Amino acid sequence: MKNQILENKTAYCLATGLALTMLTACGGGSSSSSGNDTGRASFAVTDAPVDDVDVVQVSFSRIDLKHADGDLETIEFDEPVVISNLKALTGNASEIIVNDAEVKAGDYNWMRIYVDGGFPDSYVVPSAGSPEEDLFIPGQQNGNGNGNPRFLQLNTGFTVAVGSETDFTIDFVLRKGLTKPENNKDYYLLRPAMRLLNNVEVGTIAGTVEETVLNSPACSLTEGDTVYLYRGDLLAEDSQPDDVYDPGIAEGSEEVMDDGGVRPITTAELAQLEGGGMGFTIGFVRDIPEGYSVAFSCESANDLAASDDDISFTEVIPVQVTAGETSNVSFEEAPVLEETPVEAEATTEA
Secondary structure, three states: OOOEEEEOOEEEEEEOOEEEEEEEEOOOOOOOOOHHHEEEEEEEEEEEOOOOEEEEEEEEEEEEEEEOOOOEEEEEEEEEEEEOOHHHOOOOOOEEEEEEEEEEOEEEEEEEEEEOOOOOOOEEEEOOOOOOEEEEOOOHHHOOHHHOOOEEEEOOOEEEOOOOEEEEEEEEEHHHHEEOOOOOOOEEEEOOOEEEEEHHHEEEEEEEEOHHHHOOHHHHOOOOOEEEEEEOOOOOOOOOOOOOOOHHHHHOOOOOOOOOOOOOOEEEEOEEOOOOOEEEEEEEEEOOOOOEEEEEEOOHHHOOOOOOOOOOOOEEEEEOOOOOOEEEEEEOOOOOOOOOOOOOOOOOOO
16 A cells, blocks of 8 residues: 655655655755646666576665756655566566656656665676675775765656656666676676666567577577667668677776667567467567667677677568557578588699
C-alpha cells in the first residue's frame, strides 16, 4: 500500500518498501514546487545484456533532475535502492527505483543518478565464479576525492506534464557502460551508457532465430548469439551494421564516446522459448518515423566495446515500431562459411 504525506512542502513517497524523500534543492530558482505546477514521475531501470559477468548489483542513493528554468529537483532516498542484479532486467523487465514522486512540471535538461560504489553496495560477480569485485563510478576507485558523491549524468531532455503521471525507464547499455580497467584491476567501472525512455512512447521488438541459422557450419565455429538494434533502415540506406565500439574506453574517458560509425543502439541475447526454439526480446524501443533495423551475429563473444572489431552478421531486417505494440521478426538466412584458400604446395625439380 502506498502512503503519501505532504509536510512543509516536502513529499514523502513510499515505494517498493523503501521511503523516498522528495525535496527541492537550491538551483537558481524557486525553493519548492507548488501543487498547481507539479506532475508525478516514476523511474525504473532496465538493461541491455553484457557478456562475461553473472551479476551486476548497483545501489542508488539519489537522483537530481535539472529543470529547463534552472531549478534543481532532488530525490533523496532514506535508504539506498538496491538492484540486486541489473543484468537480469532484460527485454521488457524493469525495476522501479522512484515511484510516483511529485516534481515540478515542465521540461528537464538532464538527470543525475548517484551510485554508492564498491562492495557490498555495488559489485560484479564475473562469470568465472570468482569472488565479488567492486563496482565504481569513474573516480570512486581513487577514494572519491574531496568527498563529493559521484553520479552518472544522462543528458536526455524529458517532460513532466502538469497534473499527470509520467513513467520513465532508464536503459543501462552494459555492453558499453560496464568496463574492466587494463592491467587486470580487481574492480569494474560503470560509465554513463544509458538511454531514457518515456514508457508511453515505446514498443517492443521480438523474434526468433531459426535452428538452420544457429546450427549452420559458420555459427557452429563461433560463440555469442546476439541481436543488434540500429536506427533507420540499413538496407534502404545501403549501410552495413557494425559492432559495439566506444573509443573512450581505451582512452580512459569517464564519458561515453561515439566514433560516428553505424553503431547499435542496444543489443539482446538469445534465450530458450517456452514452446521451443531460440528467441529474443528488445523492450523499450521508441516509436520513431524512420524505424529501425535488427541484425543477428553468432560471434558477439568477439565484440569488445573497447575495440573496433570485425564481426559478421547473418542477416539485416528492417522493422517499424509502434508504441504499445510488439513487432515480430524472424532470422532465417543461414550464413555462408567462407572457405580458407589452400595454398599450392611448392615443388622442386630434381
